[in-house]
Amino acid sequence: xxxxxxxxxxxxxxxxxxxxxxxxxxxxxxxxxxxxxxxxxxxxxxxxxxxxxxxxxxxxxxxxxxxxxxxxxxxxxxxxxxxxxxxxxxxxxxxxxxxxxxxxxxxxxxxxxxxxxxxxxxxxxxxxxxxxxxxxxxxxxxxxxxxxxxxxxxxxxxxxxxxxxxxxxxxxxxxxxxxxxxxxxxxxxxxxxxxxxxxxxxxxxxxxxxxxxxxxxxxxxxxxxxxxxxxxxxxxxxxxxxxxxxxxxxxxxxxxxxxxxxxxxxxxxxxxxxxxxxxxxxxxxxxxxxxxxxxxxxxxxxxxxxxxxxxxxxxxxxxxxxxxxxxxxxxxxxxxxxxxxxxxxxxxxxxxxxxxxxxxxxxxxx
Numbered sequence: 001x002x003x004x005x006x007x008x009x010x011x012x013x014x015x016x017x018x019x020x021x022x023x024x025x026x027x028x029x030x031x032x033x034x035x036x037x038x039x040x041x042x043x044x045x046x047x048x049x050x051x052x053x054x055x056x057x058x059x060x061x062x063x064x065x066x067x068x069x070x071x072x073x074x075x076x077x078x079x080x081x082x083x084x085x086x087x088x089x090x091x092x093x094x095x096x097x098x099x100x101x102x103x104x105x106x107x108x109x110x111x112x113x114x115x116x117x118x119x120x121x122x123x124x125x126x127x128x129x130x131x132x133x134x135x136x137x138x139x140x141x142x143x144x145x146x147x148x149x150x151x152x153x154x155x156x157x158x159x160x161x162x163x164x165x166x167x168x169x170x171x172x173x174x175x176x177x178x179x180x181x182x183x184x185x186x187x188x189x190x191x192x193x194x195x196x197x198x199x200x201x202x203x204x205x206x207x208x209x210x211x212x213x214x215x216x217x218x219x220x221x222x223x224x225x226x227x228x229x230x231x232x233x234x235x236x237x238x239x240x241x242x243x244x245x246x247x248x249x250x251x252x253x254x255x256x257x258x259x260x261x262x263x264x265x266x267x268x269x270x271x272x273x274x275x276x277x278x279x280x281x282x283x284x285x286x287x288x289x290x291x292x293x294x295x296x297x298x299x300x301x302x303x304x305x306x307x308x309x310x311x312x313x314x315x316x317x318x319x320x321x322x323x324x325x326x327x328x329x330x331x332x333x334x335x336x337x338x339x340x341x342x343x344x345x346x347x348x349x350x351x352x353x354x355x356x357x358x359x360x361x362x363x364x365x366x
Contacts, residue, residue: 003080003098003105004131004298006321011107011131015100016080018047020107023324030082032109033093034059034174037325049084051119052092054203055174071120087111088122089278090175091204097125106292107131110325112277113284116146116179118209124291131321132289134302135279136257143257143281149274150183156253156272161189161229166250168232170239170270173197175278176255177233178204178211186212189229192222194243196235217246224248239269257281289316301326 004011010022010029018028025042032038032048034055039048041060048056050068057064069075071094074083084094089110096107106127115121144152153169160167171177173196181191181201193201193214201211215222215230227247236254238244252270257277259265265273280288285307289297296317299307304320311318 016078049092049094051207085125086120086123091119105129118178118182126293129296130292130294131298134299134307137303137307139282141281154185157231160251164228166227166230166247168250168252170236171255173235174200181211192230192232194234
């Protein structure tokens with residue numbers, strides 16, 4: 001029997017009688033991280049990493065029945081040994097390692113392979129079977145380094161401040177906003193955040209993540225003069241709302257992995273796009289899968305067919321898992337079937353031979 005199977009409620013572990021990131025209410029749920037498509041309301045019992053507690057209680061309710069584990073510590077439930085390991089996605093994000101009957105499976109949830117300073121960096125976990133996401137599982141998706149990304153954001157903010165314009169940067173309130181805050185040069189000017197961002201900042205600060213001081217537009221002293229030099233972080237949902245009117249003649253930008261595609265900035269209606277994602281890019285996916293040493297790979301949400309094909313051509317057993325993940329991360333996806341994403345899907349590189357993949361070699365797109 002497989003240690004994880006797909007059921008209408010979600011990914012299910014039969015010997016342990018629990019689910020991983022289920023999308024329908026269940027008795028026992030192991031949660032990889034606090035994004036809304038993976039952590040849903042209504043489960044009777046939750047198990048997650050210790051650093052996820054603040055986000056989960058804020059988003060799902062302070063009274064949820066929540067058990068937490070630190071990274072690397074194991075518990076045994078109905079004969080299944082469960083442990084959580086860093087995924088590098090957002091604060092508290094975890095890969096779920098399952099061991100039973102001599103078999104080891106790892107469900108990765110969402111992950112990112114480059115460290116960003118706001119959460120424990122990704123660690124490959126050796127296993128027989130690996131369940132991976134594929135949100136950006138196309139060769140076109142290759143991210144700039146964290147240092148290069150933040151340098152671009154700082155330069156954009158600095159230029160706008162010199163011209164007396166607020167710099168409004170749309171980004172997800174949980175994850176991306178804190179990465180930006182942690183890395184930007186706060187000496188350029190004041191930093192103002194939307195009401196959806198500040199409670200999550202508090203969770204990160206409580207976990208020991210260094211973030212610069214932030215203001216809300218309703219705080220004393222926040223006036224038109226201050227806002228002309230400010231970096232403003234807001235969720236995508238704030239775009240076009242009355243909340244934006246207080247910033248006057250502002251410059252705006254959007255931070256998303258989808259900005260890697262031509263035309264995305266125009267469709268979002270912003271001045272600037274920054275290529276930024278909390279998910280692994282194409283080389284990152286290859287590196288992560290190779291690092292597990294897994295002979296068998298299940299692929300979930302994203303460019304499933306492309307990654308499955310590449311893995312099979314690499315000599316691995318691979319197939320897709322149908323899930324309901326991706327609501328939060330796919331909300332700003334610019335393409336649809338037949339659009340730019342579909343065109344990019346044709347550029348699948350030749351897969352390396354299986355031994356090279358296992359050794360961790362990254363294949364470059366032609």
